[in-house]
Amino acid sequence: MATIQHQAKPAVAAAPSTTTGGGQRAMDLYEKLEKVGEGTYGKVYRAREKATGRIVALKKTRLPEDDEGVPPTAMREVSLLRMLSQDPHVVRLLDLKQGVNKEGQTILYLVFEYMDTDLKKFIRGHRSNNEKIPAATVKILMYQLCKGVAFVHGRGVLHRDLKPHNLLMDRKTMALKIADLGLSRAITVPVKKYTHEILTLWYRAPEILLGATHYSTPVDIWSVGCIFAELVTNQPLFPGDSELQQLLHIFKLLGTPNEQVWPGVGKLPNWHEYPQWKPTKLSALVPGLDADGYDLLEKLLEYEPAKRIPAKKALEHPYFKDVRKGDAH
Amino acid sequence: MAARAADENRRPGVGRPAPCVRDMGSRRALTDIKNLVGVAPNPCAVAKKPVLQKSRRDEKKTALPSSRPMTRKFVASLASKGQPECQPTGADPEPGVDQRKEPIGDGIIDIDVELDEPVDDSDCDVDMGDETENKDIMNQDESLMDIDSADSGNPLAATEYVEELYKFYRENEAKSCVNPDYMSSQQDINAKMRAILIDWLIEVHYKFELMDETLFLTVNVIDRFLEKEVVPRKKLQLVGITALLLACKYEEVSVPVVEDLVLISDRAYTKGQILEMEKLILNTLQFNMSVPTPYVFMKRFLKAADADKQLELVSFFMLELCLVEYQMLNYRPSHLAAAAVYTAQCAINRCQQWTKVCESHSRYTGDQLLECSRMMVDFHQKAGTGKLTGVHRKYSTYKFGCAAKILPAQFMLELGGTAPPPSGAI
Numbered sequence: 090m091a092t093i094q095h096q097a098k099p100a101v102a103a104a105p106s107t108t109t110g111g112g113q114r115a116m117d118l119y120e121k122l123e124k125v126g127e128g129t130y131g132k133v134y135r136a137r138e139k140a141t142g143r144i145v146a147l148k149k150t151r152l153p154e155d156d157e158g159v160p161p162t163a164m165r166e167v168s169l170l171r172m173l174s175q176d177p178h179v180v181r182l183l184d185l186k187q188g189v190n191k192e193g194q195t196i197l198y199l200v201f202e203y204m205d206t207d208l209k210k211f212i213r214g215h216r217s218n219n220e221k222i223p224a225a226t227v228k229i230l231m232y233q234l235c236k237g238v239a240f241v242h243g244r245g246v247l248h249r250d251l252k253p254h255n256l257l258m259d260r261k262t263m264a265l266k267i268a269d270l271g272l273s274r275a276i277t278v279p280v281k282k283y284t285h286e287i288l289t290l291w292y293r294a295p296e297i298l299l300g301a302t303h304y305s306t307p308v309d310i311w312s313v314g315c316i317f318a319e320l321v322t323n324q325p326l327f328p329g330d331s332e333l334q335q336l337l338h339i340f341k342l343l344g345t346p347n348e349q350v351w352p353g354v355g356k357l358p359n360w361h362e363y364p365q366w367k368p369t370k371l372s373a374l375v376p377g378l379d380a381d382g383y384d385l386l387e388k389l390l391e392y393e394p395a396k397r398i399p400a401k402k403a404l405e406h407p408y409f410k411d412v413r414k415g416d417a418h
Numbered sequence: 419m420a421a422r423a424a425d426e427n428r429r430p431g432v433g434r435p436a437p438c439v440r441d442m443g444s445r446r447a448l449t450d451i452k453n454l455v456g457v458a459p460n461p462c463a464v465a466k467k468p469v470l471q472k473s474r475r476d477e478k479k480t481a482l483p484s485s486r487p488m489t490r491k492f493v494a495s496l497a498s499k500g501q502p503e504c505q506p507t508g509a510d511p512e513p514g515v516d517q518r519k520e521p522i523g524d525g526i527i528d529i530d531v532e533l534d535e536p537v538d539d540s541d542c543d544v545d546m547g548d549e550t551e552n553k554d555i556m557n558q559d560e561s562l563m564d565i566d567s568a569d570s571g572n573p574l575a576a577t578e579y580v581e582e583l584y585k586f587y588r589e590n591e592a593k594s595c596v597n598p599d600y601m602s603s604q605q606d607i608n609a610k611m612r613a614i615l616i617d618w619l620i621e622v623h624y625k626f627e628l629m630d631e632t633l634f635l636t637v638n639v640i641d642r643f644l645e646k647e648v649v650p651r652k653k654l655q656l657v658g659i660t661a662l663l664l665a666c667k668y669e670e671v672s673v674p675v676v677e678d679l680v681l682i683s684d685r686a687y688t689k690g691q692i693l694e695m696e697k698l699i700l701n702t703l704q705f706n707m708s709v710p711t712p713y714v715f716m717k718r719f720l721k722a723a724d725a726d727k728q729l730e731l732v733s734f735f736m737l738e739l740c741l742v743e744y745q746m747l748n749y750r751p752s753h754l755a756a757a758a759v760y761t762a763q764c765a766i767n768r769c770q771q772w773t774k775v776c777e778s779h780s781r782y783t784g785d786q787l788l789e790c791s792r793m794m795v796d797f798h799q800k801a802g803t804g805k806l807t808g809v810h811r812k813y814s815t816y817k818f819g820c821a822a823k824i825l826p827a828q829f830m831l832e833l834g835g836t837a838p839p840p841s842g843a844i
Contacts, residue, residue: 161667
């Protein structure tokens with residue numbers, strides 16, 4: 090029976106402290122060990138907290154004085170993490186430090202719990218070894234992803250950039266955590282008009298590709314479906330290199346949508362007369378799942394956003410019945 | 419593959435310029451707070467819009483040319499040339515038509531009522547009810563109905579999460595509240611100055627055409643910051659515009675550029691000062707911008723009340739009147755929102771109305787709301803008088819349904835008995 094191991098977590102997660110230049114400099118408190126990534130506004134390091142020896146991830150964000158101040162992405166990420174960090178399936182923000190670099194620029198350091206890999210690297214490792222991820226592992230990872238997404242949505246937040254690279258993992262425990270909330274935003278109900286230029290192309294929902302400005306939680310669910318297929322095959326499901334190519338990829342595999350399968354699709358801003366493709370069977374596209382797995386995947390990749398299964402409901406799907414038994418949370 | 423930079427996530431510098439910086443009328447930025455001594459007036463911020471004459475069917479109205487991006491070059495040209503000529507427009511539209519934007523040839527012009535002059539009642543000849551009028555009030559089904567079932571097929575309503583979401587908001591609303599006596603620890607500012615600041619910010623918010631959420635978050639940020647930091651009066655407006663900037667960065671799709679905020683505050687502060695204050699506010703609040711404001715509760719309670727556009731606008735009018743009033747910090751966001759809907763229903767229907775459905779979803783009874791509601795009626799009565807009339811002027815426009823024209827629910831002040839202590843009070 091598949092079970093999920095969770096990392097030990099303090100009973101009360103203390104609110105991250107914020108220290109301005111007047112306090113101890115971040116670099117006096119942490120020792121950089123290696124660069125592990127690069128984001129829009131700066132680098133990510135593996136580091137050691139000097140006082141405790143604890144390994145952490147340091148995300149460095151530049152706040153250029155001559156520009157427009159704190160980037161909205163950084164502000165939203167920190168603020169939303171303050172709200173969401175208590176969940177075991179969202180990466181924990183441990184601390185927040187401000188300092189000044191040699192050039193006199195203000196630097197914001199986000200201190201996160203350290204996770205030793207991410208889902209992109211995990212999949213790539215299996216692909217390069219020419220081996221499939223075990224079905225039980227896929228199920229455990231998917232269950233945690235759905236739990237995390239259900240929690241985030243239940244707090245009124247859209248992630249808007251779910252992809253393997255933004256899902257951190259612990260190789261030993263197989264714990265999975267949602268990270269990188271830079272493109273996230275809190276929503277009010279009913280959801281308003283937002284930008285449609287979100288989400289990495291391969292994981293972008295068709296309603297966004299077709300120009301919808303009013304969208305909601307189903308955009309994240311589409312991404313979950315794409316990630317599910319990628320876990321099973323070790324290959325991205327829809328690897329488009331432009332918005333049009335992305336749409337055509339989706340239509341070729343799932344069939345060109347019409348008013349019957351997706352009422353209102355023809356009224357979306359970017360809708361044109363597209364080539365007419367018939368849907369391919371999911372079992373041909375994503376070999377290696379059982380009947381319950383295909384049923385869940387189909388529900389995650391529904392064209393009509395209203396019919397796409399919510400994360401909360403996905404957790405109750407028969408595909409997860411054996412994982413649910415072992416889930417203490 | 420990296421995501422394309424989204425408009426709302428790009429640096430605000432490449433966002434839209436604020437649409438109406440130069441339409442702020444003659445009111446200098448917060449002169450009452452005495453922080454503009456020696457500041458040269460910025461032509462764009464002080465240029466006066468022509469005052470509209472009393473409407474007559476056969477008279478022409480004057481109007482401002484359409485907005486254009488505010489740039490230093492444009493400001494300089496205004497300074498050297500004076501204001502652009504006003505163009506006459508055609509005949510008045512019928513009552514009830516939004517007359518903010520009227521076409522002239524191919525362009526669009528803004529002919530909104532001058533915000534610094536009293537709004538002429540004749541601009542809004544919409545029937546807003548009468549004390550003596552006997553209105554039929556629809557008999558609502560008083561059973562506790564599920565207000566979300568009709569939206570189950572609408573993903574924008576997020577019906578599967580809405581109960582969980584509002585449970586979370588309720589549990590967390592106390593964290594967004596401030597000590598209602600925080601002003602006593604301020605040495606140089608007081609409740610009156612706070613009122614002046616917020617009244618001005620309501621106009622700025624209106625002129626920049628920002629989202630409702632942004633206004634409520636701005637005021638929340640100001641109060642939480644002032645609760646923790648002692649601020650000299652000459653920096654109060656700086657706190658206000660910086661709070662607006664932060665709220666925009668959190669809520670808006672396109673963020674006004676900092677230079678526009680410098681202009682709107684009559685160059686009282688530099689861009690550098692705003693960015694420094696931004697860091698100070700964020701650090702003081704520990705980057706906590708994710709708080710439930712009255713806005714989120716208002717949307718829910720309006721749905722429970724099965725609100726039409728009129729009820730929505732009158733409710734928001736009541737709620738915004740409270741933003742200016744320091745004493746209303748005694749109430750939780752959910753309590754203010756519920757009382758605003760209750761007061762608006764009473765004003766529209768000329769009798770007390772608070773259904774079981776509203777009670778169930780708001781968790782407040784009519785009795786619990788009465789004290790707060792009476793205060794709102796009092797604010798409503800005084801809204802068009804005195805110096806701080808920003809909310810009244812805003813809600814006297816067609817864009818906001820002339821909601822300010824509705825008669826106050828005066829009968830509520832005469833109701834006997836004292837209400838029990840409100841459960842939503844802090």
